[in-house]
Amino acid sequence: MxxxxxxxxxxxxxxxxxxxxxxxSERVSIACWSEASAAMGIALPDGFFLQMVGLGDRDCERLLLQHIDEARIASLFSNCHDLYEARTQAGxxxxxxxxxxxxxxxxxxxxxxxxxxxxxxxxxxxxxxxxxxxxxxxxxxxxxxxxxxxxxxxxxxxxxxxxxxxxxxxxxxxxxxxxxxxxxxxxxxxxxxxxxxxxxxxxxxxxxxxxxxxxxxxxxxxxxxxxx
The missing domain is CATH 3.40.50.1000 (HAD superfamily/HAD-like)
Known part of the structure; x- marks a missing residue:
């Protein structure tokens, strides 16, 4: 130190x-965001999801609204949530x-x-x-x-x-x-x-x-x- x-x-x-x-857990979270967005055909700038580290859902939504519409954001959140839950069940x-x-x-x-x-x-x-x-x-x-x-x-x-x-x-x-x-x-x-x-x-x-x-x-x- x-x-x-x-x-x-x-x-x-x-x-x-x-x-x-x-x-x-942040690496797992970013991987899930990236996988979910890729599966939906959503292209976001390099390093975009790093901006979301430490933020609450509403602030994450505000960042995403700069690139995609509300309906797709809801689907992206849902898909990412499912991926994340599956990967964190065992700790x-x-x-x-x-x-x-x-x-x-x-x-x-x-x-x-x-x-x-x-x-x-x-x-x-x-x-x-x-x-x-x-x-x-x-x-x-x-x-x-x-x-x-x-x-x-x-x-x-x-x-x-x-x-x-x-x-x-x-x-x-x-x-x-x-x-x-x-x-x-x-x-x-x-x-x-x-x-x-x-x-x-x-x-x-x-x-x-x-x-x-x-x-x-x-x-x-x-x-x-x-x-x-």
Missing amino acids: SEIAALPFRPDAVIFDMDGLMID LPLRPGILELLDLLKTHGVPRAVATSTRQPRANRKLAASGLLPYFDAVVTSSDVQHPKPAPDIYLRAAQQLGKDPARCLALEDSPAGTRAAVAAGMTAIQVPDLVHPDDSLRALGHRIVDSLHDVRALLVPWLAAAP
């Missing part, structure tokens, strides 16, 4: 994104370091929540299939809020469910949209980029950017080790 500023406090809670951060691979990080937080009694753009009941199914659901005290999804990421609503709702001040929460994200949501919620954000790397406008937010969840764990250890 390159030199990253130490955390300013021991977090009262840690709030996790799901796809791309804990579960290695998806976990991102490196997630279990070690969750075990550390559990050992030290730090409350944990999920804040994901995935809707229910899919979010709980994915967490359960991946063995992660028992680690969390709350799961907040885009089904629970009016405005999905990059709005702060999901993170604020997660903090509320844990009974914690957002300013005392640590938020972990991989995507630009999710990182913006966490920062807008007033949380200390750490980004662990997966498929989409931060550009200059995102870096201007001043949040911490690390290479892996192992690096996040290393930032937390000094605070947790010093705790009574």
Whole structure:
């Protein structure tokens, strides 16, 4: 890990994104979007689906409307959903370091929540299939809020469910949209980029950017080790 500023406090809670951060699902999702669009004869610009990483359904629809009509979007969503469900029934691979990080937080009694753009009941199914659901005290999804990421609503709702001040929460994200949501919620954000790397406008937010969840764990250890 390159030199990253130490955390300013021991977090009262840690709030996790799901796809791309804990579960290695974004590659599967993009593959399903590509396969479904190809099967329908829909041609989209190279790298188009990367723009959708971390966004809720409505924002994905707005992007697609720039290229195809509403009726085809509905069919594309349905076809992609079927492909994705078939590929995720048995669970998806976990991102490196997630279990070690969750075990550390559990050992030290730090409350944990999920804040994901995935809707229910899919979010709980994915967490359960991946063995992660028992680690969390709350799961907040885009089904629970009016405005999905990059709005702060999901993170604020997660903090509320844990009974914690957002300013005392640590938020972990991989995507630009999710990182913006966490920062807008007033949380200390750490980004662990997966498929989409931060550009200059995102870096201007001043949040911490690390290479892996192992690096996040290393930032937390000094605070947790010093705790009574």
